[in-house]
Amino acid sequence: MSVTMVPSVDDRFPVSFYFRIADQLLKQADVYRKEGNLDCLHLTLNRYVRLVSQVIPQHRNYSKHSSKEKLRHTKILQESSKEVEKLKLLATTNINSSGSQLGRRSKNNINNFRSTSQRWTKKILNFSSFKEGKIGHYDSRTCQRGDGNEVHVVKHYFPSSVVSWVEEGGSSGQVSHVIFPGSNDDNSKCISEGSSTSDSTKDMHISVKLTEEFLDLAKENTDRDLETCGILGAFLKNHTFYITTLIIPKQESTSNSCQALNEEEIYAVLDERSLYPAGWIHTHPSQTCFLSSIDLHTQYSYQVMLPEAIAIVLAPTDPTKGCGIFRLTDPGGISVLKECNERDFHPHSTTADGSPIYEICSNIYTNSNLRFEIIDLRISPG
Ligand SMILES: [Zn+2]
Ligand SMILES: [Zn+2]
Known part of the structure; x- marks a missing residue:
């Protein structure tokens, strides 16, 4: 436990x-x-x-x-x-x-x-948003900006017209690693392997579209060497978390940091859909794929909320690892972060049991039949 x-x-x-x-x-x-x-x-x-x-x-x-x-x-x-x-x-x-x-x-x-x-x-x-009747609904709005580029406000993806929005039988133990399809480029592949997370950790299913779509949304920032972050919303069913929603919050970013603003807006979206904050995703436009000390503190707050929460890092310029899915080790990493009162970039002490502070998650599965929507709050009022 x-x-x-x-x-x-x-x-x-x-x-x-x-x-x-x-x-x-x-x-x-x-x-x-x-x-x-x-x-x-x-x-x-x-x-x-x-x-x-x-x-x-x-x-x-x-x-x-x-x-x-x-x-x-x-x-x-x-x-x-x-x-x-x-x-x-x-x-x-x-x-x-x-x-x-x-x-x-x-x-x-x-x-x-x-x-x-x-x-x-x-x-x-309020589980009404998961009722079958709404699954077939398609809602994609676009918004014209001053520079003429179109920005998606809300996008819904429906893998099939039937209600089979969650793959049946996607239980643990069938897959040991995650590879994101959709590109022949090795850098865009995401591999999760090896883990020491506790037995009670629930599996997490993500849409095959998630990283691809996020990179797409982040592209404008990435080209300017600015990070982009998003929040992952998931629902729980049969002891498994299914990430169905990607929320792009209003944010402030630099080349090595990204801060979500207006947290209440994020919680409003999660609450409305009865979703759990299952973690976050962000880009490292010019850095390699890892969790910085600031990222570790962000991840800590997600894991306090939900022990299964994950951090997905996309590093398009990292020649060896384009994507990583990480979690703080528990109790090792969690204890270090709990004791740390530093801000900005800083080194962390080693864990009491000698384990790394964070590790690659192994219980992540891509699911091609999972409903997935993006909610971009960057251009919404408020
Ligand atoms: Zn980072
Ligand atoms: Zn710290």
Whole structure:
């Protein structure tokens, strides 16, 4: 099990950041509840209960934080704690039950959980964007800019007209590395290999179009030796994250850094679609493919939010490695970043266990049948 199962509080993040993680866990719990995956539901609700009752109150700004949000979570916490108790009881009952009774009892209990929790989950969650009816919808708008170039505001890709937007049977263990097709150029290929991430890390599916489309969107900046960054939005199904949305935020960049602006706009897009912040993608227009010290801090905040979050780096001029998919090692890298208060570019101390600070992810799969959309906020008002 990963040490970030319940993150200890880091006062550098605002309290609202932790309540966002709490809401994310509730979303995750709802998925497991719908799937009838009671083990994972139990685990996730436990994390939620510990986060809200033990971790967040330790934050130095907790007492000053909005009482409205605290009140909301206090109510949910009560219901969640009850549900955890029921799940605990159910687990014990299942162990002691005979086979014929077991099935019926489990089913009844699942239904009970569904009805008792519907009230609050409905408020927080909106899975309507995943309903089948919307899958066939195509929406591509373009916007004319002063220089005459057309910029895509929103692009949707639909691999097929049927609803098979997620490849069936894409379970773990079938593929050990990721290669992005779409180019004969070796530099544009992305290979993920070797990993030491924990067993509990969920697989991540990405669209085969993702890196190609991102490089396309970034081209104008890349030609001017400026970085470009984007945020990856994913949904969770059957213990796997599927990245379906690429958000290009308003941003400020240099040749070796990129800073997303207006975070609230990004969260609004994620919330609207009930997506998890599954990581980020950025270009290194003239540098090689690696995570800089600033990138490590950015990645740290993504992994605190979601332990599975990834960092994709595209380095079109790197002769040996055009693309890398990285994650901080856990606990090694996570601990180093948690202790580091430096800013700008700086060296990092080595990890306590001698592991590298970050590593290449191995549980990433390209999926040619995955819905994928790009939301470019750079030219939206606000
Ligand atoms: Zn970078
Ligand atoms: Zn640092």
